[in-house]
Amino acid sequence: MPIxxxxxxxxxxxxxxxxxxxxxxxxxxxxxxxxxxxxxxxWVTPQSHDFGAAVVGGAxxxxxxxxxxxxxxxxxxxxxxxxxxxxxxxxxDCTTPLTxxxxxxxxxxxxxxxxxxxxxxxxxxxTSGPTTEGFDLALMGLGLNAGDDPDRLQVTPRDLDFGPVAxxxxxxxxxxxxxxxTPDAAPGIAVADPTNGAFSVDGTCADPLPAGSSCxxxxxxxxxxxxxxxAASTITVPGGPVEISxxxxxxxxxxxxxYFVIEEDGDLYAxxxxxxxxxxSLDPAATDDAARExxxxxxxxxxxxxxxxxxFELTADRTGMWILDSAGVxxxxxxxxxxxxxxxxxxxxxxxxxxxxxxxxxRVGGNDLWVFSNAGRVTPQFGTLNAQAQSDMxxxxxxxxxxxxxxxxxxxxxTGVYALASDGGVFAYNxxxxxxxxxxxxxxxxxxxxxxxxxxxxxGITVDPDGxxxxxxGQDGGVFAFEAPFVGxxxxxxxxxxxxxxxxxxxxxxxxxxxxxxxxxxFTFSDRPFRGSASGLADTKVVDISVL
Numbered sequence: 001m002p003i004x005x006x007x008x009x010x011x012x013x014x015x016x017x018x019x020x021x022x023x024x025x026x027x028x029x030x031x032x033x034x035x036x037x038x039x040x041x042x043w044v045t046p047q048s049h050d051f052g053a054a055v056v057g058g059a060x061x062x063x064x065x066x067x068x069x070x071x072x073x074x075x076x077x078x079x080x081x082x083x084x085x086x087x088x089x090x091x092x093d094c095t096t097p098l099t100x101x102x103x104x105x106x107x108x109x110x111x112x113x114x115x116x117x118x119x120x121x122x123x124x125x126x127t128s129g130p131t132t133e134g135f136d137l138a139l140m141g142l143g144l145n146a147g148d149d150p151d152r153l154q155v156t157p158r159d160l161d162f163g164p165v166a167x168x169x170x171x172x173x174x175x176x177x178x179x180x181x182t183p184d185a186a187p188g189i190a191v192a193d194p195t196n197g198a199f200s201v202d203g204t205c206a207d208p209l210p211a212g213s214s215c216x217x218x219x220x221x222x223x224x225x226x227x228x229x230x231a232a233s234t235i236t237v238p239g240g241p242v243e244i245s246x247x248x249x250x251x252x253x254x255x256x257x258x259y260f261v262i263e264e265d266g267d268l269y270a271x272x273x274x275x276x277x278x279x280x281s282l283d284p285a286a287t288d289d290a291a292r293e294x295x296x297x298x299x300x301x302x303x304x305x306x307x308x309x310x311x312f313e314l315t316a317d318r319t320g321m322w323i324l325d326s327a328g329v330x331x332x333x334x335x336x337x338x339x340x341x342x343x344x345x346x347x348x349x350x351x352x353x354x355x356x357x358x359x360x361x362x363r364v365g366g367n368d369l370w371v372f373s374n375a376g377r378v379t380p381q382f383g384t385l386n387a388q389a390q391s392d393m394x395x396x397x398x399x400x401x402x403x404x405x406x407x408x409x410x411x412x413x414x415t416g417v418y419a420l421a422s423d424g425g426v427f428a429y430n431x432x433x434x435x436x437x438x439x440x441x442x443x444x445x446x447x448x449x450x451x452x453x454x455x456x457x458x459x460g461i462t463v464d465p466d467g468x469x470x471x472x473x474g475q476d477g478g479v480f481a482f483e484a485p486f487v488g489x490x491x492x493x494x495x496x497x498x499x500x501x502x503x504x505x506x507x508x509x510x511x512x513x514x515x516x517x518x519x520x521x522x523f524t525f526s527d528r529p530f531r532g533s534a535s536g537l538a539d540t541k542v543v544d545i546s547v548l
């Protein structure tokens with residue numbers, strides 16, 4: 001496993017915390033939060049089916065299926081309930097435990113018993129170890145009396161969710177079927193390309209489509225760099241267009257084999273050919289250091305106007321960058337959209353004896369951007385907080401934190417954020433709490449939660465891009481794993497030595513993570529290569545690291 005250690009290290013004894021960090025590689029039990037994705041153990045797609053129109057007393061509609069995938073770390077049992085008339089459980093192979101990564105399916109049909117709209121709910125329950133989670137599937141259909149609504153055609157399904165797909169991979173195609181349930185031939189059926197290039201559609205219909213006949217359109221999803229992708233595709237049928245909603249989720253977003261670090265004075269360093277090329281495109285005046293294999297930009301420094309850089313984020317399309325400063329101002333470079341920053345009059349709390357201040361950035365759901373204060377206050381830049389995140393924020397703000405928020409990372413599906421406090425507290429905003437160093441250490445030692453915690457402040461959190469949990473790093477480089485694979489930590493490799501500068505950040509990288517220290521040292525625990533560090537180059541404190 002490649003690792004680069006800064007030349008300046010000094011001896012110290014951190015054996016106890018190292019052993020605890022290694023021990024926390026085990027999975028921490030997760031409290032139940034049924035009925036909502038993201039889930040810690042299962043992914044169910046899609047979570048709704050519209051069967052369209054069917055003639056009362058006629059045959060059952062074509063079956064529509066739901067896929068259940070085990071995204072946890074252990075075997076998972078699945079129970080599929082019959083929703084009851086007018087919907088029926090047609091078939092299921094969810095009869096034996098699923099191993100991690102395996103899937104099963106259940107299919108449903110709709111038989112119109114009466115004219116008018118019909119709704120129902122199908123429940124799927126997943127259990128893995130102590131965790132049980134339930135998923136309610138919304139079912140819809142329309143009953144037509146023979147001869148009613150002659151212009152209506154049946155288009156099913158209307159919501160396609162391709163679920164988690166590895167970056168760059170293409171999911172199996174999903175079909176939409178158009179059925180002419182009218183007594184006459186239906187002309188002019190056509191499909192429009194999806195509104196997002198990550199999705200595609202193929203297929204044609206006979207023109208006209210004879211009465212009683214069907215045709216299909218095949219939709220595909222190739223996972224891009226964006227965490228969550230959505231789109232719409234319109235199928236034109238007699239009587240008006242029908243919109244097909246598309247969704248997909250990218251896993252394995254651990255970046256390319258390049259990365260950036262930033263100093264508090266705004267100096268940016270890029271490592272790896274792709275990252276260096278991107279930095280040169282953002283700042284044509286950036287200079288190359290051939291000996292250290294890095295590109296250095298001083299574009300940001302003059303923008304800070306005496307403040308210090310606190311955090312930075314790349315845009316989803318990697319054409320720009322946002323830099324947050326200590327006054328709550330966000331500076332944009334390249335193609336980053338203009339952000340509003342933080343109104344200082346809203347920062348009214350005191351945290352661990354310090355005034356409330358801007359502390360971290362998290363890019364959520366594409367290019368939405370949340371600014372976190374050290375008190376846990378969130379200022380969204382391009383939208384509003386969803387109701388759950390708003391409720392979670394108010395709960396955090398009601399507390400007197402022992403340590404201020406110092407890092408924040410989005411969930412893999414882009415709908416929530418994990419915020420980390422320096423004392424080890426983890427706060428889930430529209431996300432599922434999986435544990436913190438206090439719960440993990442207490443569980444391993446068999447002592448009450450809160451009676452023992454990390455010896456040093458924790459400084460970084462990052463989410464496993466494969467959706468299996470998150471990692472937390474302490475200032476000594478000890479890593480705590482919560483439902484994510486433990487792939488190493490600094491104290492375990494250098495058991496009797498302490499870094500010259502504390503670790504203060506981490507990001508996912510390949511099958512593991514990168515750590516960065518305040519002196520610019522970069523440490524790789526990953527199957528991807530070490531590309532360099534700013535140790536010996538940085539003349540002020542390095543505050544964060546980001547990957548492509």
